[in-house]
Amino acid sequence: MTDAVEIDSEAVWPADADDVDEAYLANWFVREGAAVDAGETLCEIQVEKVSIDVPAPVAGTVTEIAVAEGSDFDRGAVLGQIQASA
Amino acid sequence: MATESRDVTEAAETERELTMSRAMVEAIAWEMRNDEDVFIMGEDIADYGGIFSSTTGLLDEFGRDRVMDVPISETAYLGAAVGAAQAGMRPIAELMFVDFFGVAMDQIYNNMAKNTYMSGGTMSVPMVLTTAVGGTYNDAGQHSQTLYGTFAHLPGMKVVVPSTAYDAKGLMHSAIRDDDPVVYMFHKRLMGLGWMPSPSGPKTAVPKDDYTIPFGEADVKRVGDDVTVVTLGLHVHRAMEAASQLEDDGIDAEVIDLRTLVPLDTDTILDSVRKTGTLLVVDEDYQSFGVTGEIIARAAEGALDDLSAVERLAIPDVPIPYARPLEDEVIPGTDDIAAAVRDLHE
Amino acid sequence: MVGVNKLKTMYEQMVTARHYEERLVDEYLVGKEPAFDISAGPIPGELHLAAGHEASGAGVCIHLRNDDTVTGPHRPHHIAIAKGVDLKRMTAEIFGRETGLCRGKGGHMHLFDPDVNFACSGIIAQGCPPAVGAALAAKKRNTDAVAVAFLGEGAIDQGGFLESLNLAAVHDLPVVFVIEDNDWAISMPKDRVTDVADGSKRAWGFDLPGVRVDSDDALAVAEVAGEAVMRARDGNGPTLIEVQVHRRMGHFMGDAEAYRPEADIERAKQRDSIDRLADDLRSHGVTDDDIDEIRERAHERVEDAITWAKKQPEPDPEEAYENVFTNPPATAATDGGENGGAN
Numbered sequence: 001m002t003d004a005v006e007i008d009s010e011a012v013w014p015a016d017a018d019d020v021d022e023a024y025l026a027n028w029f030v031r032e033g034a035a036v037d038a039g040e041t042l043c044e045i046q047v048e049k050v051s052i053d054v055p056a057p058v059a060g061t062v063t064e065i066a067v068a069e070g071s072d073f074d075r076g077a078v079l080g081q082i083q084a085s086a
Numbered sequence: 087m088a089t090e091s092r093d094v095t096e097a098a099e100t101e102r103e104l105t106m107s108r109a110m111v112e113a114i115a116w117e118m119r120n121d122e123d124v125f126i127m128g129e130d131i132a133d134y135g136g137i138f139s140s141t142t143g144l145l146d147e148f149g150r151d152r153v154m155d156v157p158i159s160e161t162a163y164l165g166a167a168v169g170a171a172q173a174g175m176r177p178i179a180e181l182m183f184v185d186f187f188g189v190a191m192d193q194i195y196n197n198m199a200k201n202t203y204m205s206g207g208t209m210s211v212p213m214v215l216t217t218a219v220g221g222t223y224n225d226a227g228q229h230s231q232t233l234y235g236t237f238a239h240l241p242g243m244k245v246v247v248p249s250t251a252y253d254a255k256g257l258m259h260s261a262i263r264d265d266d267p268v269v270y271m272f273h274k275r276l277m278g279l280g281w282m283p284s285p286s287g288p289k290t291a292v293p294k295d296d297y298t299i300p301f302g303e304a305d306v307k308r309v310g311d312d313v314t315v316v317t318l319g320l321h322v323h324r325a326m327e328a329a330s331q332l333e334d335d336g337i338d339a340e341v342i343d344l345r346t347l348v349p350l351d352t353d354t355i356l357d358s359v360r361k362t363g364t365l366l367v368v369d370e371d372y373q374s375f376g377v378t379g380e381i382i383a384r385a386a387e388g389a390l391d392d393l394s395a396v397e398r399l400a401i402p403d404v405p406i407p408y409a410r411p412l413e414d415e416v417i418p419g420t421d422d423i424a425a426a427v428r429d430l431h432e
Numbered sequence: 433m434v435g436v437n438k439l440k441t442m443y444e445q446m447v448t449a450r451h452y453e454e455r456l457v458d459e460y461l462v463g464k465e466p467a468f469d470i471s472a473g474p475i476p477g478e479l480h481l482a483a484g485h486e487a488s489g490a491g492v493c494i495h496l497r498n499d500d501t502v503t504g505p506h507r508p509h510h511i512a513i514a515k516g517v518d519l520k521r522m523t524a525e526i527f528g529r530e531t532g533l534c535r536g537k538g539g540h541m542h543l544f545d546p547d548v549n550f551a552c553s554g555i556i557a558q559g560c561p562p563a564v565g566a567a568l569a570a571k572k573r574n575t576d577a578v579a580v581a582f583l584g585e586g587a588i589d590q591g592g593f594l595e596s597l598n599l600a601a602v603h604d605l606p607v608v609f610v611i612e613d614n615d616w617a618i619s620m621p622k623d624r625v626t627d628v629a630d631g632s633k634r635a636w637g638f639d640l641p642g643v644r645v646d647s648d649d650a651l652a653v654a655e656v657a658g659e660a661v662m663r664a665r666d667g668n669g670p671t672l673i674e675v676q677v678h679r680r681m682g683h684f685m686g687d688a689e690a691y692r693p694e695a696d697i698e699r700a701k702q703r704d705s706i707d708r709l710a711d712d713l714r715s716h717g718v719t720d721d722d723i724d725e726i727r728e729r730a731h732e733r734v735e736d737a738i739t740w741a742k743k744q745p746e747p748d749p750e751e752a753y754e755n756v757f758t759n760p761p762a763t764a765a766t767d768g769g770e771n772g773g774a775n
Contacts, residue, residue: 022466024468026278026283027105027280046280046281049281050688129617133690133691134619155619156625157586157589158589158590158625159591188555189591223470223477224477225539229554281470283469407536408537408538409529409532409747410746411528411746412528412749412752415752
């Protein structure tokens with residue numbers, strides 16, 4: 001069993017949105033239980049009207065979606081968890 | 087003649103899902119990778135990626151020679167697409183809003199749609215005209231129309247209206263590979279844009295490989311015995327929502343997504359009408375001389391004896407107004423559909 | 433020459449227009465943050481703001497009378513303000529209210545005010561032919577009214593514009609075409625869509641005078657436009673003017689301008705025609721107190737309009753069926769039928 005890896009919104013926060021604290025989760029492209037490759041697009045967030053694709057930090061299985069589609073979240077929020085494949 | 091399988095939309099929950107815009111782009115990119123003759127041009131399709139994200143990422147992969155921003159000269163570039171198609175290429179040309187067709191209608195209708203016929207079949211025009219359609223976001227009369235009927239009325243163009251990501255990808259592959267001009271009308275509200283939230287239906291599982299959906303095959307989205315609801319585009323999702331409301335009242339509606347207007351899958355409509363005996367057609371285009379009248383006429387021609395009642399919901403022959411209460415009044419809503427089905431069921 | 437009183441009027445219109453756009457940003461974003469949903473909030477739909485375009489509207493319209501016609505593009509507020517469109521009813525229209533200029537049917541891209549002969553179209557360049565028509569009517573009726581069509585530089589590759597230039601030229605019609613060059617057609621810079629940097633050269637192909645005002649300078653615009661309007665009024669035919677303006681905001685609200693270099697946005701903000709005109713006023717002896725007073729009056733007028741508009745009632749849904757025709761045929765859908773549809 002490997003560790004769960006966080007899908008971190010801070011990691012994709014755009015450099016020019018440093019003064020922005022809130023974002024919106026526009027779309028999830030996977031559900032809990034999905035097997036994903038590293039770098040595969042997991043979801044799309046919107047920061048200051050700019051859409052940003054969030055890639056999978058590791059290959060593995062999406063074990064948790066923490067921020068639901070269509071909801072707002074604070075900068076730094078963990079969007080979900082991936083159980084890394086061995 | 088309803089299509090093979092809808093399993094894919096109910097596929098394993100572990101399968102990747104896409105928005106309609108991403109599914110369209112995936113098909114275009116696949117075709118561009120595999121056929122040097124495919125290229126795309128339009129306004130704001132390169133750096134911007136399409137105002138409705140219909141071309142996002144294509145510039146990065148294919149460069150400006152094949153992903154061309156063009157001057158705001160629809161007559162010139164839509165006509166150029168016709169010429170390039172006649173020269174053997176497979177252009178895709180995007181008309182930003184279908185409402186802008188007016189300035190270029192001569193190229194669309196007198197060249198794109200007619201040249202095959204008027205040349206006695208010696209020429210073909212294998213191009214795709216992609217265009218954004220539809221209202222529900224208060225953009226008023228020059229940016230909210232669907233004009234489905236206008237394009238379907240004029241002979242010589244195939245007319246495609248996807249309502250899900252799965253269909254959007256398969257229909258796009260088919261459109262690009264088709265040897266005739268195809269008008270591919272995508273509804274803004276279904277694209278999955280962060281700034282114009284979609285209803286829950288259009289985002290579906292989408293296979294990564296290429297696949298085609300044949301034109302002229304409607305999709306029975308929901309099987310039912312009581313009332314046939316024929317619709318397309320955004321209203322497929324409104325009809326499905328209405329159908330699930332009606333379930334609680336013991337009314338079992340059948341919902342048919344036309345998917346293509348030209349060719350039109352009359353058989354699936356007739357089969358359903360023969361079963362239910364009643365027909366509701368729901369359209370986001372103007373009511374008179376359009377899609378609703380055509381579907382009802384075909385039902386009457388083919389299944390008159392089985393029909394006990396018909397009704398239609400469409401834009402009531404007024405331009406689309408701006409203010410929210412006015413726009414809501416004229417675009418058929420879920421409740422309007424449910425009410426009309428109840429009427430028919432009585 | 434443009435005298436100091438006219439300059440003060442222009443300044444007031446420009447300050448009004450700028451403050452109006454800035455206030456509309458606030459109002460438009462209500463209900464749209466942090467998630468930007470274009471259909472949410474008290475002002476839904478697209479909103480194309482003209483901050484940075486003020487010199488063109490004010491510099492041209494200062495020469496116009498109520499009976500002169502103006503057609504505007506999808507970015508019309510500054511022109512409407514300069515032409516004297518009723519600000520309260522225009523604002524009510526943008527809020528989609530019953531007492532709006534168009535009873536809530538048009539919205540911000542489609543403002544119509546027959547009292548001052550103002551109209552616009554959301555389809556680019558398509559205000560040009562109707563402006564030619566207004567000029568044709570003036571000529572046929574032997575009035576000395578003129579017409580002015582405003583369009584963006586992205587619109588000058590449209591047939592509707594080029595055909596209008598030709599029609600106006602061949603009939604010597606009293607019309608002035610004003611290109612507002614803000615460098616960007618949504619995401620497309622001018623040099624990607626035309627090899628002719630100076631749009632006023634389009635006039636040469638029709639043997640018309642074409643003049644470019646190469647800076648955000650309201651006074652320079654007013655001088656060039658004054659000659660063009662006089663030429664038209666005197667029966668000497670059309671003129672094409674291109675005015676360099678700048679786009680301080682995105683193409684529409686919600687446009688993150690990811691395609692636009694940061695330096696270009698900054699450069700646009702430096703080129704402020706309003707500050708420049710204030711300097712012109714000072715050089716004419718207008719005091720800072722006078723300038724402040726104008727600004728305050730303009731701001732107050734904008735606030736009054738917005739406050740008034742927000743108190744106005746929304747239209748009754750049944751109004752959707754009215755005004756399709758001036759003389760509705762007896763069989764036309766007016767009551768919506770039993771399902772709210774047409775007969």
